[in-house]
Amino acid sequence: MTAPTLDILAIGNAIVDVLAATDDAFLAQEGMTKGQMQLIDAPRAQSLYAGMGAGREVSGGSAANTLAGAAMLGARCGFVGQVADDQLGEVFVHDIRAQGIAFDIPARDAAIPTGRCLILVSADGQRTMNTYLGAAQFLPVAAVDPALVESAAVLLLEGYLWDPAEPRAAMQAAIRIARAAGRKVALGVSAVFCILNHHADFVALVERGDIDILFANEEELLALAALDDFDAALDKIARSVPLLVVTRGADGAIAVENGATRHVVAAEPVTRIVDTTGAGDLFSAGFLAGQAQGRAIADCLTMGAVAAAEIISHYGARPETDLRALVANRLG
């Protein structure tokens, strides 16, 4: 096998975020649980959008956000995801390519539009997400080019995309190709509901040793381990995953290497938390970019913390400040 030409190839949702300020009354009226993500259909997307405040549109998608951050930190990246031939699709594709990320999946016709995530941002910066997957859920297995998967040191999978059948099949195919080529597979489990809906699948992936790097937050870790004690859950999952990275919001993050060595990092200070959308995605970005640079785990964690701190200081899950300069300030 030749040396990889990409650091990270990600398969994920190709969606545009629509972010608007909200208050608790609106969340209650719409029957939402603050801080959670739910999937919605087209009529619900229309009625919810009509009720939301004035928005800002920023390209999103969990794995795509991670790539945007990693690419800004110098990682060579490629993306696989499905947009429609419409204006939001153009926005998504433009932004991915503008970050220097390779992207070649043709748009579908616009009958089913490009996906969007309606994100309600509370005054404390917490975000509540309502995702209309649109075209993203029809990413076909045929979109997975074996040569492209083999060309990347790390295959990054977005847990959210495990829900719809076609992209799940595409990701399963990509895992087989990556493993056969001796590449690493990273998974962001994305949300508790993903784990609950597909618990057996995720457990099988982990226990089979298909996942080399696993990103989760505390709640997702507990759900995956089916335990209610954090340390026990950490130990359990770390036995099957060579590199387990768990983010803990304001309490920083922890990585467990080879089931034994623990590394912790504190959260970076933030003047004002504006919008936590993308905090986990950007933590992964900094961490994976550090890995691509061959840095020690402690430095990879710091890079994750720096990138996460940048993203929560403004609306949207794509970086607005040069992450490379921020990391250079912090790590030299």
Next chain:
Amino acid sequence: MTAPTLDILAIGNAIVDVLAATDDAFLAQEGMTKGQMQLIDAPRAQSLYAGMGAGREVSGGSAANTLAGAAMLGARCGFVGQVADDQLGEVFVHDIRAQGIAFDIPARDAAIPTGRCLILVSADGQRTMNTYLGAAQFLPVAAVDPALVESAAVLLLEGYLWDPAEPRAAMQAAIRIARAAGRKVALGVSAVFCILNHHADFVALVERGDIDILFANEEELLALAALDDFDAALDKIARSVPLLVVTRGADGAIAVENGATRHVVAAEPVTRIVDTTGAGDLFSAGFLAGQAQGRAIADCLTMGAVAAAEIISHYGARPETDLRALVANRLG
């Protein structure tokens, strides 16, 4: 004539801003003058967008930005502008209505898409704008409903929209209706090129006494007066305009009332200038909202300065923080 039911009715460009970070080298390579606005056609919009960095989409349009701020400050507002039946048109219309602004102009078919402004934001926060007017330039005279114009205490006109023929005719019709009904007419001259392209028109409007409130920045004032001395230009224009408001960036703003009384305000302090897009529009928003509340000119200027300071502290020309709370903090 019955009492007005709207505080402000604005006629302006219905466009979505696409904001991306840039550097001086890119501006030079693309032949742009930093800080200026230019009109571009569809092929140029496409090629420039392809070369720009990753963007954020936020509803824009000078007069519409002013309304968004004024509505947030409690003013009763209506908007007249033209979008196409496409996704960016939906975004614009959603955002206007979400701000509580009355808007009823039907979308045109999508053959000519909704207008957009490609905005390159430099590290110092200065913005360089490239506007593809799209559907906005086809706002027909028929869109001006006399009863709607008569219902508003102030008719606000966007100077940018004086360039295309149909909206210019629409604004001329609206001026006649407003004057006949004894309403005030406010004009934002918007850009030096607008004044240079239509100098005779603007001078005639001002000298005929058709403009009750005029918003300009320093360069626009000098161009309109055809003078190179600020004080002389201020005196000249103030002779024909009952309320002349001139913004001076970091040096604050000045208002001249009835050709004689000068009021000045300092700029509000800003922690970090992120993006100056909309600074003038939001100054007008604060000022006009203060007028609608019957406040003294000095307070109207302060409200303008507060709204402008909010808008330059983040990307985009629509407020992200509750302006009413900011004004209450400042003025009580």
